[in-house]
Amino acid sequence: xxxxxxxxxxxxxxxxxxxxxxxxxxxxxxxxxxxxxxxxxxxxxxxxxxxxxxxxxxxxxxxxxxxxxxxxxxxxxxxxxxxxxxxxxxxxxxxxxxxxxxxxxxxxxxxxxxxxxxxxxxxxxxxxxxxxxxxxxxxxxxxxxxxxxxxxxxxxxxxxxxxxxxxxxxxxxxxxxxxxxxxxxxxxxxxxxxxxxxx
Amino acid sequence: xxxxxxxxxxxxxxxxxxxxxxxxxxxxxxxxxxxxxxxxxxxxxxxxxxxxxxxxxxxxxxxxxxxxxxxxxxxxxxxxxxxxxxxxxxxxxxxxxxxxxxxxxxxxxxxxxxxxxxxxxxxxxxxxxxxxxxxxxxxxxxxxxxxxxxxxxxxxxxxxxxxxxxxxxxxxxxxxxxxxxxxxxxxxxxxxxxxxxxxxxxxxxxxxxxxxxxxxxxxxxxxxxxxxxxxxxxxxxxxxxxxxxxxxxxxxxxxxxxxxxxxxxxxxxxxxxxxxxxxxxxxxxxxxxxxxxxxxxxxxxxxxxxxxxxxxxxxxxxxxxxxxxxxxxxxxxxxxxxxxxxxxxxxxxxxxxxxxxxxxxxxxxxxxxxxxxxxxxxxxxxxxxxxxxxxxxxxxxxxxxxxxxxxxxxxxxxxxxxxxxxxxxxxxxxxxxxxxxxxxxxxxxxxxxxxxxxxxxxxxxxxxx
Numbered sequence: 255x256x257x258x259x260x261x262x263x264x265x266x267x268x269x270x271x272x273x274x275x276x277x278x279x280x281x282x283x284x285x286x287x288x289x290x291x292x293x294x295x296x297x298x299x300x301x302x303x304x305x306x307x308x309x310x311x312x313x314x315x316x317x318x319x320x321x322x323x324x325x326x327x328x329x330x331x332x333x334x335x336x337x338x339x340x341x342x343x344x345x346x347x348x349x350x351x352x353x354x355x356x357x358x359x360x361x362x363x364x365x366x367x368x369x370x371x372x373x374x375x376x377x378x379x380x381x382x383x384x385x386x387x388x389x390x391x392x393x394x395x396x397x398x399x400x401x402x403x404x405x406x407x408x409x410x411x412x413x414x415x416x417x418x419x420x421x422x423x424x425x426x427x428x429x430x431x432x433x434x435x436x437x438x439x440x441x442x443x444x445x446x447x448x449x450x451x452x453x
Numbered sequence: 454x455x456x457x458x459x460x461x462x463x464x465x466x467x468x469x470x471x472x473x474x475x476x477x478x479x480x481x482x483x484x485x486x487x488x489x490x491x492x493x494x495x496x497x498x499x500x501x502x503x504x505x506x507x508x509x510x511x512x513x514x515x516x517x518x519x520x521x522x523x524x525x526x527x528x529x530x531x532x533x534x535x536x537x538x539x540x541x542x543x544x545x546x547x548x549x550x551x552x553x554x555x556x557x558x559x560x561x562x563x564x565x566x567x568x569x570x571x572x573x574x575x576x577x578x579x580x581x582x583x584x585x586x587x588x589x590x591x592x593x594x595x596x597x598x599x600x601x602x603x604x605x606x607x608x609x610x611x612x613x614x615x616x617x618x619x620x621x622x623x624x625x626x627x628x629x630x631x632x633x634x635x636x637x638x639x640x641x642x643x644x645x646x647x648x649x650x651x652x653x654x655x656x657x658x659x660x661x662x663x664x665x666x667x668x669x670x671x672x673x674x675x676x677x678x679x680x681x682x683x684x685x686x687x688x689x690x691x692x693x694x695x696x697x698x699x700x701x702x703x704x705x706x707x708x709x710x711x712x713x714x715x716x717x718x719x720x721x722x723x724x725x726x727x728x729x730x731x732x733x734x735x736x737x738x739x740x741x742x743x744x745x746x747x748x749x750x751x752x753x754x755x756x757x758x759x760x761x762x763x764x765x766x767x768x769x770x771x772x773x774x775x776x777x778x779x780x781x782x783x784x785x786x787x788x789x790x791x792x793x794x795x796x797x798x799x800x801x802x803x804x805x806x807x808x809x810x811x812x813x814x815x816x817x818x819x820x821x822x823x824x825x826x827x828x829x830x831x832x833x834x835x836x837x838x839x840x841x842x843x844x845x846x847x848x849x850x851x852x853x854x855x856x857x858x859x860x861x862x863x864x865x866x867x868x869x870x871x872x873x874x875x876x877x878x879x880x881x882x883x884x885x886x887x888x889x890x891x892x893x894x895x896x897x898x899x900x901x902x903x904x905x906x907x908x909x910x911x912x913x914x915x916x917x918x
Contacts, residue, residue, distance in 0.1 A: 284488050284517075329582050352650065427607075445481055
């Protein structure tokens with residue numbers, strides 16, 4: 255996984271709440287068996303509308319998505335994270351994310367930043383006023399900077415450390431695999447097994 | 454210390470706990486399907502890793518599989534590649550798979566319980582958000598992303614932050630014609646699509662206890678629609694009896710030991726939940742959604758809401774957008790809305806009891822000329838059972854299409870989709886824009902409302918017949 259320490263880019267306002275993962279990437283795009291090439295499915299239905307914010311030329315280069323409350327609800331599809339990353343987004347800002355989407359994003363190195371709704375509104379106003387405004391998402395300092403404004407955010411130390419080091423979870427767990435083996439040695443025999451199959 | 458049911462199960466699955474780190478939680482059962490696993494197996498291959506516990510892993514094909522002509526090769530080459538990839542991965546890594554055509558194939562959340570692999574006190578995960586279904590057995594079950602699928606394949610564990618606990622109490626007796634589906638739609642309308650975020654919900658109270666296992670699965674299934682990754686119900690005699698006759702139920706001394714353990718799986722009397730919410734069963738009614746998220750629902754007797762009367766700006770905007778998408782006018786009675794398609798199926802309402810309930814209403818009647826109805830059993834086993842009971846004949850005589858098992862029109866990944874502007878009454882779980890096909894409009898309903906609607910052609914409850 256690529257390290258995430260700080261990212262500076264331009265931002266795009268998505269003034270919609272409850273953006274579910276079916277909108278982020280519709281099911282018909284989920285048939286690929288790779289982690290790449292999902293950018294054409296990103297917000298596919300909404301992108302048919304020429305007025306949709308992603309179609310507006312002043313936001314074409316944006317790498318930070320600023321969305322309404324409850325972003326990423328619904329399906330667990332990690333394709334939603336891949337689609338955002340494949341399109342070029344490095345971070346998403348919202349006042350609340352759905353649990354599974356947030357988990358997926360932080361596993362994959364897409365930084366999801368939680369800011370109070372009033373700060374989301376301020377950022378929306380600023381980037382609508384000036385789409386070329388430079389926005390910095392700083393994981394080390396745990397803040398978002400735009401012009402003279404500094405918006406602090408929280409992220410637990412463990413996840414922050416993992417993202418800043420670019421560490422993958424599986425490697426970390428495998429360092430503790432002896433704990434897993436010990437746990438398995440005391441699992442009750444009545445716990446079901448899929449093999450051999452019974453019918 | 455007193456504990457809630459969720460806290461007990463969590464505690465019993467901690468492999469490693471360290472200050473400032475998530476708990477490492479052991480996973481008792483990992484369910485797999487074609488859509489969210491390919492990239493995970495690829496990751497294992499790249500790192501030279503094995504599946505740690507193939508004997509705690511099982512796969513089936515459900516999301517993109519066709520429900521017609523299942524004896525022929527899958528027509529869509531991209532779908533076919535995805536299914537073939539799952540089959541190859543299972544063969545390579547030694548994972549048991551139930552493929553299209555197999556009697557145990559079906560929607561992954563229907564297959565687990567019917568095989569008896571879903572049991573009380575377990576941790577169960579799957580790369581699908583409706584894994585919460587298995588919580589009906591008193592298991593801690595939740596959906597995961599593909600990175601987590603890979604993590605479970607490699608280690609049989611997940612690093613997780615302990616969720617908060619929420620109790621939803623439903624006491625009293627449900628009125629006639631009010632089902633588990635109406636209860637959960639009413640709950641989601643009450644707490645909103647984000648109301649359960651960060652929580653495990655425990656459903657409690659006499660109305661929950663009175664539900665069958667199928668009804669409990671319907672409730673737990675839609676926990677994620679309220680934002681909760683998991684929902685569960687304490688196991689009782691109904692649960693034990695349901696599991697006892699299933700193929701993978703514990704046998705002999707193992708059964709006795711399991712049963713003794715399962716009986717401890719209740720929330721302690723003086724345990725505290727972080728949040729408690731109560732609903733009165735008597736006040737509930739058949740429910741239907743009018744908008745584009747599952748929280749936008751009302752009793753069937755109500756009218757389409759007027760966004761102008763919604764105080765919250767955010768919610769008002771969402772309601773305006775939803776009505777535009779749904780092609781609905783504020784103030785129109787919900788019962789006057791004409792639908793084009795009835796979908797009976799999904800992991801929410803595709804079990805045998807759901808088919809029986811709908812068939813009891815349809816029997817001897819004919820569908821409205823203006824509608825088509827798809828009946829898609831949740832699993833091949835449910836389909837066989839229904840055919841044994843003659844339900845297939847009831848549906849076919851009524852004018853419905855009797856299909857093979859799978860997720861089908863719930864998410865429209867296979868050919869079963871709504872056309873642009875088409876309107877459905879659907880027993881599935883999500884009414885998101887385009888969920889059932891690009892431009893399709895979905896009203897979520899119970900199997901009873903779906904059946905009555907198929908007869909009348911407009912949103913209806915059995916009481917309207």
